[in-house]
Amino acid sequence: MISKDIPFTDSLIVEDFLIDEKKKGKWIMNKLPSDILSIQNGILVKKSSRYPLLIDPQNQAKTWLLASSPEFETNKTILNMNDFVESRRFEDRMISYLRDGDKIIIESIENDVNSKLDQILDKQIVQSGGKKIKINVCWKS
Numbered sequence: 001m002i003s004k005d006i007p008f009t010d011s012l013i014v015e016d017f018l019i020d021e022k023k024k025g026k027w028i029m030n031k032l033p034s035d036i037l038s039i040q041n042g043i044l045v046k047k048s049s050r051y052p053l054l055i056d057p058q059n060q061a062k063t064w065l066l067a068s069s070p071e072f073e074t075n076k077t078i079l080n081m082n083d084f085v086e087s088r089r090f091e092d093r094m095i096s097y098l099r100d101g102d103k104i105i106i107e108s109i110e111n112d113v114n115s116k117l118d119q120i121l122d123k124q125i126v127q128s129g130g131k132k133i134k135i136n137v138c139w140k141s
Contacts, residue, residue: 018043030067033060051121053113062105069103077104094120 001008015024015036027042028034038060045052045061054061066072077097079090097104098120106117113121 015039015043018047027064027068030064031060032064053109053121062107065105071103072105077102078107079104080107081110082108 019039019042024039027039032038032042041061042064045054056062072078079094079097081090094104094106109117
């Protein structure tokens with residue numbers, strides 16, 4: 001870049017380039033830890049081309065997501081894999097929420113992610129009626 005006379009910032013901080021201070025401050029107010037790794041993870045959650053699969057043993061990500069999205073207050077859209085012995089019931093409920101455009105959190109996914117979630121995580125969902133589909137998946141270890 002120097003030899004080609006291309007301007008650049010020598011001390012670029014990627015986090016500051018990807019989100020502004022106002023957004024970062026809002027995330028911290030919504031209980032995201034203020035350390036650089038948490039901010040980087042927040043950027044990945046919000047800007048990823050895939051829905052996030054979060055390994056969250058201390059519930060920090062879940063706490064942040066709940067504080068950031070008032071629609072989770074009802075807890076109706078927090079699904080726990082352990083609560084559903086019969087997978088068809090889980091699927092029906094998940095599809096219903098997605099169809100209605102609700103944000104959902106799926107908790108307690110164990111070591112193997114069910115292949116039925118792959119299309120959702122890859123954002124390969126056909127949207128109908130112009131509703132936006134949001135999903136966050138929390139994996140507790």
